[in-house]
Amino acid sequence: MSTLFTNARLIDPERGETHGALLVEDGRIAGVIETGDLPQAAEVIDCRGHCLAPGIVDLGVKVSEPGERHKESFASAGRAAAAGGVTTIVTRPDTSPAIDTPETLEFVVRRAREDSPVRVLPMAALTKGRDGREMTEIGFLRDAGAVAFTDCDRVVTDTKVFSRALAYARSLDALVMAHVQEPGLSSGAVVTSGKFASLRGLPGVSPMAERMALDRDIALIEMTGARYHADQITTARALPALERAKRNGLDITAGVSVHHLTLNELDVADYRSFFKLKPPLRAEEDRQAVGEALASGLIDILCSMHTPQDEESKRLPFEEAASGAVGLETLLPASMRLVHGGVIDLPGLFRALSLNPSKRLGLETGRLAKGAPADLVWFDPDAPFVLDRATLRSKSRNTPFDGARLEGKVLGTWVAGRSVTESR
């Protein structure tokens, strides 16, 4: 089985943008043809001059199985991912119960295989029950398929527990992902401190809480040599520390959610709980600084931090409402705001969306090179639309982009050369 994609803007995160055709054979990229004769193929897809890029690898997706399947299932998350050009979802273990044993991990792997049209790679908890007291069976979990270890939005406050978990993970070459918020300073806070927080009378956390947590973690990685990924760096003050740690040769990477790059604290406006995130949305200066850090490569990975919440958990007074936003379907169009705003170019964007997360997890995906898996997204970068949250495939529709004008429409998604695009 072979497929030829013709007349495409090929967005190669490693080599830049070219125009041409791409041949797929047996689920892998068989060649990139920029000039000359096109080879024969069983199926030919005319990309009509639009973009073809390596499919997105979304690091940190919450699928609410087990426990809260009414919020999101592998079937619904998989459909949302396919619609959004996401070909691999890397799931979070903050389910109920947490994914902290090989048995629960096997459940996730099996459910994902049965129901999801896109690839699913699970992460597992770093400590049992995400309680921050005892480490999980990192070895067994890794053997069962866990690609990284994280307690998600819970910080392991006991530095002895965290340093041992990091050291143990290091011996297995396992990646540890951590949430960087100093928990004492941020307890009870629902927005970033400052004028807006005071105006609305909402408890706020200083942006310094992020830098403090990052500083602590950097000291622990220096001590243990662990492989470490900071889930979301969202403030300007944390960037110099990250830069120094990288310069000193520590095995550290950092991510950021698309929401923190395209929205700021003022979007909360009159207590709109769909804009309640963890960490909270930041000041405009922070948003801009973090966008520049993504463009420069200091921040490596751009993700959706997809967090489904049903209406009941959001239709509450702001302080009591649940945190998080769905993002699988809006990740690419929202990210295109950065491209249209001149912050980053398309190859740079797909380094952050596809190549870097693949590299960090040791995957072959994220490239347009010969031999790489044919995980692809075909999209029109300029097509404008107004998002209607009722059209989202996720079971939960808690998007902050409802009614937003976005540019960039996914036209097709392929996993291992097979189309996963739904006809609608």
Next chain:
Amino acid sequence: MTFRARHLLGIEPLHPTEITELLDTADRYAELNRQGRAPRDVLAGLTQINMFFENSTRTQASFEIAGKRLGADVMNMAMQASSVKKGETLIDTALTLNAMRPDLLVVRHPNSGAVDLLAQKVNCAVLNAGDGRHEHPTQALLDGLTIRRAKGRLHRLSIAICGDIAHSRVARSNIMLLGKMENRIRLIAPPTLMPSGVAEFGVELFDDMEEGLRDVDVVMMLRLQKERMDGGFIPSEREYFHRYGLDAAKLSHARPAAIVMHPGPMNRGVEIDGTIADDINRSVIQEQVEMGVAVRMAAMDLLARNARMGRDETGVMA
């Protein structure tokens, strides 16, 4: 510009002329109250429900008296005791009450923004009687009226707000109102009780009481909200009283004719010396309580008029 809003949720959205209209109306009610001639027909036939999700004897009584003086049928609901305990959400409670077709809902809630949320779900007039640390508009209006009556004006005054500003909705609403009316506002608090980013509100900040009180016309004290403290904001009550409690020595730095205000209930010996609170030449604390009823009468009167106009224009209530 006159007050045409459907709800009174905060001072922030109000225009200075709307504030003046509310105060003028309240001033008239204050005089009528003193003469015992409050017009009983203004809210006759209207149903007012007081929903207090947080205990408050004083504010609830003030709203109840205001409604009754204007002839409304007033019902008090202690929300902690009712369906909230059974797990009903705020929105469901609002929809249930809405179905009973009240005309005025007076709401107090411990969460900032909760009254706004509720107002979106009902089609009667909503009065915010205090939401979390956000706003308490009738308190700021009654404070404004008290100042205007004592000082003869509500502009170009130097006004100090002192105490637990971080946790105070009274402070927020007053900063809004006094700022809109073009006064100089000074905030005096220990750094732990000063909200973040507040310097951008166009106010002056002090952590020293004597310096902050220098030559002010009005001293507005705040209650130290002990129930809101989750520990460690101040070393002790006695140190707080020593450094921030209003006594004669500290008050001597203010203008000789400066008035002293407090939203109540007072912690004597914590934020204010009892003799200052009782000094009839300085303290206007009892006048504040009196103006509270007048301001609430004015607010409910104007909201009821606005609702009537909305009905007349559309045939049904907007």
